[in-house]
Amino acid sequence: MPLPVEIKAYVNHGRITLERALQLNYTQTENIKAPHVRELIDANTITLDAALGLDSDRGTALASQDIRQRVTAGTLNLGLVHIPFVQAYVNHGRITLERALQLNYTQTENIKAPHVRELIDANTITVDAALRLFAALRLFQEQVQNSRGYHQHQYGSRMLRQSGMFSSPEKSADYLSKHRQDSPAAQREYDQQFGLVLRK
Numbered sequence: 001m002p003l004p005v006e007i008k009a010y011v012n013h014g015r016i017t018l019e020r021a022l023q024l025n026y027t028q029t030e031n032i033k034a035p036h037v038r039e040l041i042d043a044n045t046i047t048l049d050a051a052l053g054l055d056s057d058r059g060t061a062l063a064s065q066d067i068r069q070r071v072t073a074g075t076l077n078l079g080l081v082h083i084p085f086v087q088a089y090v091n092h093g094r095i096t097l098e099r100a101l102q103l104n105y106t107q108t109e110n111i112k113a114p115h116v117r118e119l120i121d122a123n124t125i126t127v128d129a130a131l132r133l134f135a136a137l138r139l140f141q142e143q144v145q146n147s148r149g150y151h152q153h154q155y156g157s158r159m160l161r162q163s164g165m166f167s168s169p170e171k172s173a174d175y176l177s178k179h180r181q182d183s184p185a186a187q188r189e190y191d192q193q194f195g196l197v198l199r200k
Helices: 005-012 026-033 035-042 048-052 056-061 065-073 085-091 097-101 105-112 114-121 127-146 148-152 154-163 173-179 184-193
Strands: none
Touching: 005 026, 026 035, 026 048, 026 056, 035 048, 035 065, 056 173, 085 097, 105 114, 105 127, 114 127
C-alpha cells in the first residue's frame, strides 16, 4: 500500500524513516494526514514523535483552532487537549500534571461530566476525592461482575447487564467505535462486540 503523500513528505525531509513510516497504524496515519496536526508539526510546536503518540481523542481535539492556539502559546499541555479544563486544575495545584496525564478513560469520562465538574469547581469535592470516589465505584462494579451470583443467575445477570449500571465504559459501543484502531486487541474487542467474528 503506497504511503500517503503527507507522510512521504516527512520521509523525504528526513523527519521519519521509511521503515517506521511503513509501520504506522491507522490512528497514527490519520493524525499525520490531518492538516491541523501537520500545522503544529510544521511550525515545530510539536514533534513528529508527539504527533504519532496522539490517540484518536487528542487528535480530534486538535481540530479546534482555540485548542491549537493554546498549545502553541504553551498554555495547554498536548496531553490534555481532549480535557482542556483540567489544565486549570493543574495550574491551580488541584492535581499534578503527571497525574492528569495518567487519567484513564473512565476517570476522564467521569471528570468531563458536568455534574462532577460543578462539584469540583464549587469546591464541594476535590479533584482527588472525585477520582477516588469513582475508582471505588469501579471496584465495586468489578466485584459484582466477578461474583458467582452475577454469573449463576441468568435472569438477574441479564437484567444487571441491560441496566448498564455494571457495564464498563471501555466496553461501551461509543468507546469501542472510537478506539477500535488503537491496537489489535481493541479491534478484536470491537469485532466481537458487533458480531464481526464468532465468539469461541
